[in-house]
Amino acid sequence: MRYIPPSNLRGHDLAPLLAARGHDPEWIQLNDFDPHSPQNVARYTYLENAAKIPFHYRSAVPSLPPLRAWIDTLVASALEWQAERGGPIASIINGPSLLLLGVTGVGKTFEAYGAMRELSVSGVYGEWAVTTAADLYAALRPRHGVDSEAEFRRYRGARLLLIDDLGAERKPTEFTEEINFRLINWRYENHLPTLMTSNVEPKDLAVRLGDRVISRLAEMCERVPMKGNDRRRSAA
Template sequence: MDHLTRINLDHWHDAIAAHGYTPEQINDITGDPYDQWTVARKEITHADQHVPFIYQHALPDHDDVRAWADSLTAASRKQSAGRITTSVGRHRSLLLLGPTGTGKTHQAYGALRYLAPTGINWRWTATSSADLYAALRPRAGVDSETEFRRFAHARLLLLDDLGAAKNSEWTEEINFRLINHRYENQLPTILTSNVLPKELLDRVGDRVSSRLIEMCDRIVIKGTDRRKQAAA
C-alpha cells in the first residue's frame, strides 16, 4: 500500500468508531505520507496481514484491556509530541492470565486491532512462545541473535502462551533474556499465559515472574472454555 491508496475497511467499522473516527476520515487521501490517516491505513493493513484469521474481528471487550490500550496511546502521543510521525512510547506492559479458552489471545489481538486506527506507528510483532523458540533454535544459515533482537527490540510485542511449552534451561534463558530486555527498557509488551496468578511463578520461575509483576498490569480473564461452549 502506498500513501495514496484507499483500503478496504469492511470489518474495521467498530474499531474506527471506538475512537470517534469514520471510515471516510481513515480513507481521506491528503497526499501527505506522514499524516495521521496515512499511518492509520498502514497499521490497519499490517493488522489485516498479521492477525490470525479467527481473531480478525476481535476487539478488547474487557474494560481493563481497553484502558491499558488507551493509556498506551496517550503515552505514545505525549512522548512523540512535535515529531512528524507518532510512534509507540515506553509504557507498562499487559499480562493476561486465565484458564484455557477464556479469551486471552482474543483480547490480545483485539487490543492490537483497537490500536490500529489511532494514527500511531505501532508496527507490532506477535509470536507465541513455541514459535519464538522455533525461530531461535540454532540452525544453519540463520543468525539466532539477529532473530532474537527482532523480538526483543520490537516496539510493541505480543508474546502469546508464555510458559505453555515444556521448560528447559534453554527456553528459560530465552524467556529471561527477552523479558529482561523488555523490562529494563520499558518496552510495551502484551503477554498471555494460561495459568492463574498463583501458578505463574512455578511456570516461569522467580526472576521472570518478579519482573512481570513489576512491569505489567495484570488481568485475569475469567469464565469457562469458550471453545467448548461453542461446540455445545
C-alpha cells in the same frame, strides 16, 4: 511514511474499532495525500500489522476495560512524546505491559489481536511483532545456517510485542527459561510495551517462569484475569 490510498480497507471490519476511538467509519478514508495525517498513519499501520493477524482473529475487537485502558495509555504517551520532541508522526516508543490470564478458550488471544487492531487504527504508529511462546522457542533453537541471535533481537527489540501462551510448554527447560529471562529482562529495562497471554494459574506462574521473570513482570505489567469458560467448547 508511504502514502496509502484509502482503498482496500473495506471488509476489514474497522467500524467498531474506529467507534471505540471516537471516529466514524469514514474517518480512515480521508484522501488528503498527506503521508503524515493521522488517517494515513492509521491506514499504513493497520495494513502493516493486519498481515500478522491470523485469519481466525481478523475481526477481533477488544472489550476488557484494563486492556482498553492500556491502549489509551499507549496512544496518549505517543502523542505526548511527539508534542515534546516534535516529529511528523506520533509513534509508540515506550509504555507499560499487560498480562492476560485465564483458562484455555476464555478469549485471551481474541482480546490480544483485538487490541493490536484497535491500536493500529488509532492514528499513532506502532509496529508489532507477534509470536506464541512455543513458536518463539522453536524459531530460536540453535541450528545450522540460522542466526538465531539475530532472530532473538528482532523480537526483543520490537516496538510492540505479543507473546501468546507464555508458560504453556509442558516442561520448562533451561533453554526456554533463558529465552524468557533475556526477552523479559530486555523489555523490562527498556520499557518496551509487551502484551502477554498465559493460561497458567497465577499460583503456578513463578514455578513455570522462574522468580527472576516473575519479579520483572510484577513491576512492568498489569495482570488482567479473565473469567469465564472455554468458548470453543461452548460453541461446539
